[in-house]
């Protein structure tokens with residue numbers, strides 16, 4: 001699988017939280033040749049099953065992106081929007097956006113705002129070139145969502161694009177799936193929904209699958225940029241980042257150790273991932289039912305949630321290699337109360 005091509009194919013699909021269907025369709029098409037069963041649940045999660053006799057192992061990456069929802073149409077035809085997921089208003093000024101029906105526009109801010117002050121979503125609007133409210137309403141309704149309309153491309157060692165969080169990990173999961181041959185484990189590759197608004201898809205998927213083990217693939221913040229201090233440990237190009245902790249989960253020591261051992265054995269470049277902000281689907285999964293032995297493999301990402309995120313291509317292949325090593329490793333089923 002060509003990383004950039006697969007990513008561009010997935011990223012060209014519209015898929016903010018709650019509206020991931022188009023992204024799921026593309027991933028389904030890429031996964032089906034390697035799967036025993038594929039289905040979509042009520043929440044929209046895409047669940048790809050690769051049958052095996054042993055422990056149930058759930059790998060997951062989220063399909064949804066952050067976005068913007070129309071809250072109000074001004075008389076002038078400008079649109080007011082609210083954030084869907086974690087948007088920093090100051091990061092998005094001048095960004096082109098598109099709606100599900102293909103309508104294009106640009107995010108801009110009100111005139112006369114004080115320089116250097118933090119921006120609020122309420123000070124932003126989307127200009128879709130409408131003459132007035134009626135013209136705007138003919139093309140976009142209150143409740144419609146928009147996403148960044150920016151390119152996905154390779155420059156030097158890195159991929160740049162919107163929504164690498166978490167489409168790049170969807171690609172890593174597909175790469176791992178492609179490599180599975182007769183795994184001793186019962187494997188579920190889960191492409192989840194609504195992570196950006198509170199790990200919602202992962203919660204129901206974990207309940208339904210009831211896994212013994214789970215590994216979450218997501219991006220992690222980079223600590224290697226000027227001024228970033230030491231609030232997160234990962235650096236771009238440093239290899240698969242084995243998660244120890246973020247704000248949503250303290251990974252099970254058994255899984256941290258296992259992933260580290262597998263990386264060493266397979267000579268896969270790796271680093272440890274500690275992130276003092278944000279969370280992942282692991283936050284919901286590890287607390288599902290009676291608890292799940294949960295870990296994470298992360299791809300270090302710069303400028304997360306901005307219109308142009310960036311990851312090193314080598315980190316994507318390292319992450320895929322580690323996920324593939326994990327699913328091939330025979331894991332003992334977890335003893336459950338009551339047998």
Ligand SMILES: [Zn+2]
Pocket residue numbers: 062165166195218219
């Ligand atoms: Zn994410």
